[in-house]
Amino acid sequence: MSTLLEVSGLNKHFGGLHAVNDVTFSIASGEIVGVLGPNGAGKTTLYNLLTGFIPADSGSVIFNGHKLRGLAPYRIAGLGISRTFQLCRPFVGMTVLENVVVGGLGAHGRDRAGLDAHAQALLGQVGLGGKEQVAVETLSYGDQRRLEIARALAARPALLLLDEPFAGLGSGEISDLSALIRRVHAEQGLTVMLIEHKLHEFMRLVERVIALDFGAVIAAGTPEDIVRHPAVIEAYIGRGDELADEHACAA
């Protein structure tokens, strides 16, 4: 399999805090990779560096042959990386369908009819069919999560970065959503990177795990290897952090 994303020596400091410390890893086309780590391990910062929302101090990120460092977020998105946010950030004041259409406008603009049809199909896929004209503010929390993913998929990305997609969902919703992720992965050959705290579902979903602590990669390997890795156990138990930490999302 060819390498889709190659990250090497990535660093980011916030004042005295070394938030991302010399992170190196690569992701092959078609993988589902999980990013694991306690709160404050630098997972979301890593996403922000990859997608250009925060400038890195040093290191390189190569995606599909393009150097990403220094590019604006919208350019990186245009190259085929979509992301969701830890807190749901729908476009308020718009309908569900419009939210998803906007997701595709940047990369595939202009053809409104095509975008509408694609958005409609995506909403069906994520289980929001029939809610196209609903105002987005009135959606339930779980539905907003699904909408986030539909919005991210509307750009037809090559790589999808999910930031805690299961946070705040019930167990039924979680298995629905992970089935959805697995389906788009299988059907579209989509490469997925996923930050999650819900260990149970996470470990069944991902093929490979990168574990972070204090901004550095402490272990990488299959889910089975990772849960037994001493450094990972230390990182969690040593700090008394719940593995299945729940995050409230006030939308």
Added chain:
Amino acid sequence: MLEILIHGAVSSAIYAMLAVGFTLIFGVARVLNLAHGSFYALGAYGAYYFTSHFHMPLLPAALLAIGLVALFGVFVEKVLVRPMRRSQLAVLMITLAVALVVEQALFLTFGSEYRNVPEFVSRKFTIGGVDVGGQRLLALAVSVILIGLLWIFIQRTRLGSAILAVSQDPEAASYMGIPSDRIFSIVMALSAALAAAAGVLAGPFLTVQPTMWLLPIVKAFAIVIVGGLGSIPGSILAALMLGYAETIVGYTISTSWTEIVSVAATLLMLVFRPAGMFGKRAAF
């Protein structure tokens, strides 16, 4: 040369008094108060009104004016701004509307002609061969004292540290049991009082008329951009820079050009260092 030094210091001091209050309420409550200039105008008009209509002596008149403006600030914060705080736009709109209401009220009561605020000190002093109005020196001294007191208050008192805590992390502060709403009111009162004091002190040598709130707001804005929104030392330094830059331009080129200085400073700063000279989020 000495002339520039002294006059630059005086205008810097007035600017600093205005900008510190403006940046304080932004730093603490995230409220960008476009009515800030109105506090300044009301301070000047208050001193004028109480002395000329009630024949009060100047000092009690000035203190009364400053106190009333502080109360007005609390009213604006509690009744008008607080319900709007969800939306920054609505806050801007409502404070701008307040500024216009104040302008119109002053216009309807006092008309558009210039008013004279009496001087505390009317004699002139000669320093190194330069004649300086006593009122200007007083304005300089008082503003240095007031800003110094504010600084000590924030750094050294319990209430001050509560203010600091709210400005750094309102959520954490509320967990610690700091009533942020009360803090906002207190800070608004302080900020309004400082602006009013600037109006009382600068009133005698500046023009006092209903539209006098506008230019100070523009200057305060320029200062907080240069100094970094929310930073008190930053705004003091920026006030010094702007005050001196204007004085130098006024002496060497023409007073007409002084107005351009603040705009140029603002635009250049926004282009090159939008976070201000001292970087992001300088908490006081």
Added chain:
Amino acid sequence: MFGKRIDFVGAVVFVAFMAALPLIFGGNYLIGVLTVSVIYGIWAVSWDFMSGLTGRENFGHSLFIGVGAYTAGFLNTKFGLNGWWSLPASMIVATVFALIIGVPTLRLRGPYFALAMLSGAVIMQRLMLIFWEQTGGEEGINGIEPLIRSQLGFYYFALATLVATTALLLALARSHWGLILRAIRGDEATCQAAGINVTYYKIASLVISAAFAGAGGALYAHYQLQVSPQLFAIVTSITIITMVYVGGMASIYGPVGGAILLLLLTELLRDFGEWRLMVYSCTLILILFFLPNGLIAPTWRRMKTLLAGPK
């Protein structure tokens, strides 16, 4: 489909009504009031296109109006150019000002843009006074030629400009452009994650907004036959924002109604004289508190559902 047809019918009825008003009641006074209200309509619609849709409030729309008007005044009186050049020229000059303020400030989040626009307008007003030798100072520029000799003719031209502006901006607002601008209002970060160049769209929408405001300024100059620094006043901007709030933000057509309603109301309030601006400011505060969605656009939407009747 029905909704669109009824919008069209509503628009036609409204334009016909506005066109017929001076024919029914006559009188130069009424024509004057209507002309001014139509020009304010252009300003309000252009403000709404940028600020209403993206949510970045522009507190200095009068800057674009003023530079448009002064451009018309200069070209017409100092360079003796035919008045019809004023419209394109004022649009270009306003665009330049939009770029000068928009490019540095719209990249940033936070209140920088709103404040820079406010400062820009204040400073321009001061500059007009400081450089009085060129600008005529407090008096401004007098002796601007009318575009169209007949008052009624000019009113119809202004009305046509308003209709064209509204139609164009409404079409843009309902295209993918408007969708992006509204999404920017919703969440800028998500827009960027969707591959949208947020800064570009914000600046472009400001430029479009400024161009129409500038053209409105030129129209105003050729109606008043003079320009003065008062055009840059913050009050002008606030009046326009109040009109947009009354009309219903982000609806584009609402502000037209807001502008006309408020201006006619102002004429009724003439007896208040000096109290007029006070009434305006208080109206704005009351609307912010009690009618955050405005009056005109929500009323029209309700009428439409009534007209559509039970399904």
